[in-house]
Amino acid sequence: MNPVNYLYLAALLFSIGATGVLIRRNAIVVFMCVELMLNACNLAFVAFSRLHGNLDGQIIAFFTMVVAAAEVVVGLAIIVSLFRSRHSASVDDASLMKL
């Protein structure tokens, strides 16, 4: 097996995550799909690190994880406060600014 298959897997997972973001309407599930996309990117970074033979790719993946953790904290706080004000976690219901 050629290690490039890891990149194909990462691409597949990324497009599944992107499809999920477009399809789902529960804000939490949309958020989980974003996490899936981030993870797919991390896999690609790790595979590229092996391709180039240095550790820079792993460092970038590490920073991605840190940023993802910060993003999850803030995003979930936003979802909770949205749910408090409108009693629904559906992204379709948050249409206050729509004409």
Place this chain on the structure above:
Amino acid sequence: MSTLAAATTSTGEAVQFWILGTVAVLGALCTILMRRAVHSALCLAGTMIILAVFYLANGAYFLGIVQIVVYTGAIMMLFLFVVMLIGVSAADSLKETIKGQRWLAALCGIGFGVLLIAGIGNASLTEFSGLTRANSGGNVEGLATLIFTKYVFAFEITGALLITAAVGAMVLTHRERTERAKTQRELSEQRIRDGVHLPPLPAPGVYARHNAVDIAGLLPDGSPSELTVNKTLRARGQIRDVSSEALNDLKALEQRSTERLERPTSEEASK
């Protein structure tokens, strides 16, 4: 270790890739197809654990452990907490607000995937240098050297980002009480003024076999009273109704006792 630097991997890694890769893709598909958010979260956690195994197989030992500890351990549990807060039973409605959105989205996703995979296929990535030399002093040591020299500024910024995120989450979810909480006396006075329901609410459950909180108490005519069940259970639609069941049980019991005692039934006695 030596197999990390080659155009092909060992058979063991290939077998691992094809089995776990299939499971990872299935987990990702389940994440976007499951109707309940809890099931989606669990499928995603499974996919993340498999990705951790892939990191280990690729020589990223530190990242593999961090993936399990931080992603599946902390982030996914945070997701589960929020799912529990917001309501486990809340399933997505299947009604489309934009007509044909689901098919268009799936089409876009497939097109995007084909584009990505074709791009990777076009780039001639045949020879992998491997991490044998980079990992020679130990993976963690190599990462630490890079973080504290080349990427030290990014590392510091990350610390600022994490503190900002923690403060932001507190600001977003903390609610200051702007008015004084009503005392019991004021509440009871308001109840009397409104004249809605003066005595305490009735308790759930009437029969000794069914005194669970999710079973509505029965009114004298045998119909269930919604008032007796907790408001939260009512909102979730988790009330169990046993009125007909209980009445049937009672009827069967009467029938059996009549047969055993060989008493005339009530209709015959009245004749």
